[in-house]
Amino acid sequence: MSLEQVAKRARVSTATVSRVLNGLGVVKNSTRARVMKAITELNYHPNLHARSLAGGRSRTIGVIVSNLDNPFFLDIYRAVETDCHASGYELVVANTLYRSEQLASSVRLMIGRRVAGLAVIVSEMNDDIVRELSESAIPIVFYDVGTPGGNITKIRVNYRRGIEKLVDYLIALGHRDFGFIGHHSVLAPIDERRRAAFDAIHAACPEAKVRFAADADSLEGGSQAAIELLSSGAPPTAIICVNDLMAVGAMKELRERELRIPQDVSITGFDNIKLAEFCCPALTTVNIPRDTIGHHVFTSLVPESTPTSTQGKELIVTPELMVRDSTGPARRA
């Protein structure tokens, strides 16, 4: 079913059908009606590929994330989606599962689709991709990598600061024996959290103990990492998890071992996903405002959407400590 067939049926030219479809130019009411009629009768739907090929532009924004199963990424995606729809843009998402090969192919896919803008919110970032994208003409938003300027906008979350707030709080509660649960994406932003934790703990208290464990970024991964962590002697008095999802997973393992939270072990998350309020006990965590990030992504990618475009700039997001019920004074040794 093509424009031409509609044109034929309505006894007009394709140009006129196109005008009707796009509400551009002036079309006499009677002809408009004929065209509309033909469109519905033929159940015609314009071919969007032809449209973007002919039109040149795209009104589609691409978003690439590491793991949609983690609400952190999903929340960002949805925030961008809300803005996109409000401005008549479409959104296509790709999920890399933390695999950098998958990231590469997702990037190719998005470029192939000639997206109007691309947000790459992943932690398995790779220098070649950053370079390639930086050289392209598409508006890009990177997360925690790259250099802002030109078509590149950067969002940077000050993880170090967030972790420090958390650690200071735990140290003040008397904790000296820490566990850190990370995940297997041993790349930049994640590993930064681990190092930040290590640094912050030793800065505050050089003799403190820190053990590490890591597994997949999922509820089960959290449990597994907890198992790994608890396999070595007495449990730490506080467990810092790289994110909320894994923390909820870890809590389950603690419950099964009848370790009380927070009396026996304090535990913290990161991100402040909705679930953090609904698990039990409610999770002490660090808030990262996903909606702010989502808005920022959109305004950077579609500068004409706002007077205050952030294209080419850097947004620094400062996390806030959210104290809930999963943390308390360290148990006595």
Next chain:
Amino acid sequence: MSLEQVAKRARVSTATVSRVLNGLGVVKNSTRARVMKAITELNYHPNLHARSLAGGRSRTIGVIVSNLDNPFFLDIYRAVETDCHASGYELVVANTLYRSEQLASSVRLMIGRRVAGLAVIVSEMNDDIVRELSESAIPIVFYDVGTPGGNITKIRVNYRRGIEKLVDYLIALGHRDFGFIGHHSVLAPIDERRRAAFDAIHAACPEAKVRFAADADSLEGGSQAAIELLSSGAPPTAIICVNDLMAVGAMKELRERELRIPQDVSITGFDNIKLAEFCCPALTTVNIPRDTIGHHVFTSLVPESTPTSTQGKELIVTPELMVRDSTGPARRA
């Protein structure tokens, strides 16, 4: 950056570049090498719109779901994605947020993209859309609506049976005072669960009490619905939730009122999302196998992918009761 520029640079025709790109036909090694070189030098990425326009087909599958925030839908999406990627298909997803207007525009979008197949896994279904899609030529999978045959495949979950298993179990535990938490999508499949619960309860025990409450399909919606339910006198002894996500939300409210689960109130979910094992107490629920559904979607939409295509058929999914720790004997009145 177009095929033509690559052709020019490699001193060949566009046809040859196309052959190299698609690995079709025979190309002399030396020319292939020249083309490849030109491609990388120009950092060329084929325009996928032009490709699918010229090629006619699409290798893209569309999936429309009601609410990606609910892991039930996300799991199906991911299952389809896994199969798609394994067979070189791409996947585009649309999220309707239970709004039937949004559903209509997502359907238009997918048709406009000329997807190779479309799965519509939503509960806000609308007869016009079912009809329109049924008349189209695209392979379609519907969830709980429509009539199988031709290009239409249907997946039907036997909710009634699932609810019955749950109700029988609760009745056997002595429950006679029920609450049912639903969500605001007052449409077919969801309302079916509510009616099924009502019917099953009264079939087993005509004098049993049932109260209803509904809110949004989210953790918070679950809490809100629980508040609504508990606002009227003594709490029911068992609360049946339309899905796990809302059940987890409801449990939070029960905890805040210091109602013990399951000693004071039993609570059940539906779907068996991962979270059901990780909340506390672990949730008694009814399993709906999302991966089976996902596979089915893929094999129906891309029949050539398997010898045992399910195109045009109906798959009936029978849910299984999963007893965990959130249910127990009814408290004495």
Next chain:
DNA sequence: TTGAAAGCGATACCAC
């Protein structure tokens, strides 16, 4: 083994 050229289905500019 390679090239020339006819579409694919829209958009948009230029006439009338």
Next chain:
DNA sequence: GTGGTATCGCTTTCAA
């Protein structure tokens, strides 16, 4: 107001 037509970037015969 409306129609003709070049064009977008690729695939795909048909010839050479």
